[in-house]
């Protein structure tokens with residue numbers, strides 16, 4: 230029996246109450262920066278535990294706008310993880326700045342002990358990525374940032390409600406970006422993003438930046454962007470945001486179920502699960518011997534396992550201009566060969582998980 234990767238038909242299957250919300254909303258004509266957006270921003274800030282949340286057009290913009298507000302521009306360098314999704318790097322490049330990569334370890338986050346070696350006089354900011362729902366070791370990174378006077382923007386797009394030592398992703402740096410893309414843990418019906426910050430001045434600056442730099446309809450205070458979170462998407466977000474904790478708990482429970490079931494298969498290696506971290510499993514990734522064979526075996530049975538990602542960013546055509554040579558990031562390189570992602574979303578049933586587990590066992594002759 231097939232096991233699907235996308236759960237969106239289930240996520241938005243039973244939505245009579247959301248249709249009712251939308252029917253009430255549309256006749257108000259309150260389509261840009263309206264009351265539902267203010268409500269969503271208030272609830273998002275409360276969920277993460279920051280003073281402010283600012284809705285923007287995408288997760289990419291939720292990283293780009295804070296970088297811009299913190300002074301990143303043409304010719305500057307921003308240090309980030311080598312093994313991230315392209316959007317992280319796009320946010321840096323769109324500002325004319327140069328992404329500088331640091332390799333990851335088996336937690337899928339950047340190696341904090343390699344950050345200082347990457348800092349130059351052009352470094353303007355640090356952009357750690359809480360990849361797959363693991364948190365970067367922020368306890369170790371923040372003192373380095375302070376020592377060098379560098380602002381930090383967290384890429385928390387995959388890490389809503391993750392924490393380290395009880396302190397949430399998004400509350401460590403000067404600001405953090407979240408994505409509401411349909412494939413993210415808290416999702417809407419298109420592109421959307423949220424910036425969080427405790428800094429009142431940054432909040433004011435970011436609200437200008439997302440709305441053409443307009444203080445009000447007659448005053449343009451700075452040059453900005455057109456990057457508001459659609460108020461229609463905020464209505465969808467308000468419908469779902471109350472479930473974020475439940476979504477997270479289910480993903481964690483699914484991951485723990487896989488962990489227990491896969492632990493005794495010698496050909497599968499689980500990533501380290503450091504204590505004191507809450508991992509939210511945006512992706513459930515393990516290391517597999519003969520990975521390509523396993524992937525083909527699973528896909529042949531209609532089990533939609535995936536690879537995040539098969540080619541490292543620094544070797545992609547579009548990033549060749551950065552000048553990195555093959556082999557520059559050994560762990561990132563190895564991951565492209567031995568990682569595999571199993572479905573782990575909140576709608577996955579135990580039956581479906583058992584099918585994935587049985588298929589993995591069968592492939593290695595460990596039935």
Ligand SMILES: *Cc1c(COP(=O)(O)O)cnc(C)c1O
Pocket residue numbers: 287288289290313314316317358360384386387408409410413420421422
């Ligand atoms: C999804 C994501 C983003 C932002 O992507 P958008 O599609 O612009 O919302 C940024 N970084 C990471 C790691 C992501 O997974």
